Amino acid sequence: MLEGKNILLGVCGSIASYKSAELTRLLVKAGANVKIVMTHDAKAFITPLTLSTLSKNQVFSTYYQADTGQWNNHVELALWADLILIAPITANTLAKFASGGCDNLLSACYLSAKCPIMFAPAMDLDMWKHPSTQKNIQTLLNYGNFMIKPGKGELASGLYGEGRMEEPEAIYQQVIHHFEYEQLLKGKHILVTAGPTFEPIDPVRFIGNHSSGKMGFAIAELCAQLGASVSLISGPVALEIYHPNIERVTVITAEDMLNAVDYAFANCDACIMSAAVADYTPLQKAEQKIKKNDTEFNITLKKTTDILQYLGSIKKNQILVGFALETENEEEHAKIKLQKKNLDFIVLNSLKDEGAGFGGDLNKITIIQKDGATTYYDLKSKSEVAQDIINTLIKYL
Template identity: 45%
Template sequence: MIGNKHILLGVSGGIAAYKACALTSRLTQLGADVKVVMTDNAQKFVSPLTFQALSRNPVYTDTFDEKDPAKIAHIDLADWADITLLAPATANIIGKVANGIADDMLSTILLATQSQVYIAPAMNVHMYAHPAVMKNMKQLESWGYHFIEPGDGYLACGYVGKGRLEEPESIIAAMEDHQKRHALLAGKKVLISAGPTKETIDPVRFFTNRSTGKMGFALAEAASSMGAEVTLVTGPVSLSLSDSKVKRIDVVTAREMHDVMHEHFASNDIVIKAAAVADYRPKRVHSEKMKKHDGDWYVEMERTTDILQSLAERKTNQFLVGFAAETENPVDYGVKKLKKKGLDAIVINNVAADGAGFGSDTNVVTYVNRDEKMEEVSLASKPDIADRIMTFILRDMKDGEK
């Protein structure tokens, strides 16, 4: 996954810069074309000549040193890179990128590149744990930057703890693993619904359910991390996406969710209906608040359109997945739903089980495909469950193409 790639290696000013020499050598041996960009402080630890000899390419240190008058060097390098790797990444360069500062060759390239960016931090254990550094790393992660966490051990400052630059072999292995994962759904488009819907009674009251959207959001981020182009249609939730590449569309009612899902359905390869959509809505919506009065109050309800069924009726080549949240005989009811609606797969969970269901950070599910092959997924975090579900979907899609 690394061979034949254009890799731009950014080296910032830390003692761990010496490890970047071995990293350059190993990447070159694997067949990558490596170009090195160094900050001023990095040059105080290692000479640019060392990287030039190891990479067999010029080393870039100055934004205004234009080696080819026909090109703007920092833009040309930003466009050239398939992968950009910061190793070592100091607190300073992480802070610059997170706050849009471009005051040298490396930081300018980082703002201009459209390549995948991997960051391997190296710094004192207390610096690494500082709230500002943590905030900057979290911000970069939300923008799609990938971190290769530092190791624990003896640091140059004399402390022992987390902050040591990972070894070159570990950095390369982490990049290769991510590249393989990112290729799994490359070129595929995925449409996911999440969360509850709200059905208005009057200006102050509505019907809804306990769904928080956590499972659907986890699925969207899992699919995106596998390289898919993801659209997430969500009901009213308090969640935010940590992956900025996911396109989010907010809706409120079952009718709105129906319309948006149908609008995007035809252009997607995988469609996962994880939202808990209202089955009924008030037949009459009052324009004024309903006042208390003696006796009972009855609200007449009407059926909403079954979104999953209506999508199944339009299905051509989409891989369509439903969810079944049940409280009794969940697998039996789930399999009946799978057959009745003509789905490719269904994810079944007992929302009454401990650690599962609405609002929980964990879940327990059973995945069943159209051949009724069942995969039991025991208690795990919803992101982990989402990874397993996407892996099952990918497997079944490949089996269907054989």
């Protein structure tokens, strides 16, 4: 099942590190090539000899092997891996990964990685629930990493609750699922739009909205991880893209986005329009900064081209996905938009959902398909929401 796959297993200093032995055995038995990087504290819980014996490879823990004079090249280790799996990962290592801290071999491998990364937290209940831990986890999810959620159970402190690292068999199954899922979009070209558009009033001022682009960027990253080539057309946002399969085009106005989307649409297999494109733009754009003279200032607006409706009118075999952000009669308005714009399915957001919406890291969606099938989802991280959206897209493709 994992024949020929290279897995770099990171082991941190937690009582749960004893589970790494069984996890290693399962991965090797399935045909994977496993190399292990341990933190210094991990060696107090499980010996390198145990993991070396089970993995049939040298175990690494330092940059430099004093006894052999060998340098352990973190870049080579990271590039060797098809998957980096950190199980267990502690609150300390989570914080390092989230902030870019790099004081050991494992964190150096993480920062050098080009492959997907999965992590399985293990810590006590209060540590797990602490806002800083949750913030660090959210940061890693936003980077496109995958979390194997801890379960509930007896903890080393004697408390009962969340923070117990998932069992080796369950982690192993998620690794299997990852490699099965990994290339589901291979050979597909996905067009994604993200962020706002800015409609200039003069050289200084503009009409815009609060879209951060996080949802569209999470979708683009996931599509690329699943093997697709991705065209990401983004309005002005302060986000970076990391995957080499993504070609990013940055635009400013609704007209810019229309031109970029029109150029890319013919060659895509699916188009996911998550951008918050301005519906109106100033009729006149001043050449110079407008001075503050009068107590009132009026701007005449004109409609922009409805990009989504335009694509719905010209599409052939492409799957077309739209978004709807509503404040009232949400489902009714979303269904009208779905039909009017000839979409295959629509992703509905509501500004009434606490914790969801513009700017944040969470979202709560409803997916409505053209046959009327409706699926409701809980409040989740935007990377998890992206998975729900792409799971629906895969059924169409």
